[in-house]
Amino acid sequence: MPSQTPEAVIEAQRQDWNRVAAGWDKWDQFFNRNMAFINHRLVADARVRPGLRVLDLGSGTGYPALLAGEVVGSDGTVVGIDLAESMLAVATRKAKTLGLEHVAFRTGDVTSLPFETGSIDAVISRFCLMFLPEIPKAAAEIARVLKPGGYVAAAVWSAPDKNPFIRIPMDVIKTITPLPPPDPEARGIFRLAKPGDLADMFERAGLKPLDDEEFTAEVTYATAEEFFRGLMDIAAPIQNLFAKLTQEQQAEAERGIVKAVNEYRGPQGVSLPIAVRIVSARKPQ
DSSP states (O other): OOOOOHHHHHHHHHHHHHHTHHHHHHTHHHHHHHSHHHHHHHHHHTTOOTTOEEEEESOTTSTTHHHHHHHHOTTSEEEEEESOHHHHHHHHHHHHHTTOTTEEEEEOBTTBOSSOTTOEEEEEEESOGGGOSOHHHHHHHHHHHEEEEEEEEEEEEOOGGGOHHHHHHHHHHHHHSOOOOOOTTSSSTTTTOSTTHHHHHHHHTTOEEEEEEEEEEEEEESOHHHHHHHHHHHOHHHHHHHHTSOHHHHHHHHHHHHHHHGGGEETTEEEEEEEEEEEEEEOOO
């Protein structure tokens, strides 16, 4: 079967993320609480400060763009770009609620940014770049729109064995139905997991790599069943895999996921480790 064109991939992703927008809205406070450290580190590593013009790639339902908006203040501006209109509707509502009139969200393609060359002070991105069909093209666009001396900071998932909350569902589904072997060069959640992967792409785009660090934390759910409900609300790729299973297989997968996640039960609930790479670079003066 011929591979999909980048345009077809992007359209499929747009539909997927629009479908789960309501789920992300539902779990918004939970993930903002558990992922807050990532947002703060991105804003810090991109040297976001009052008065700057900031671009957030793959904004989803609003973060880290909204945090950047608080930092730049009314003398600055933040623009968040995403494929999914429904996700951005949630982000826009949040910005209005927070009174961040200088933060705006718009649909757009990260590999073809609608900004003039050298017009952006800082670029931030959380869990976006690894899903793109043409990551080097996106890196080149980041380099193009940044002002000389501007910074980029991006968060991507680290290795599968360090992220059981992502790995467990895939491992369980593989015991029920065959899945194609992962292609380390193909787009996907762990595409940029190895140290140096994203930094090398930034460097080839003409940026100077700065930091490439791994950060670990835990995401805590009350129960394994709560984890499964959240997974099915927000994880478009898992939804797509479940849609290919029979009802009996879906029930078997749910039981398997809940059982595996319960191995991480502790006094506070089910605490699953996460590992994230945050990569930063600077455009030469």
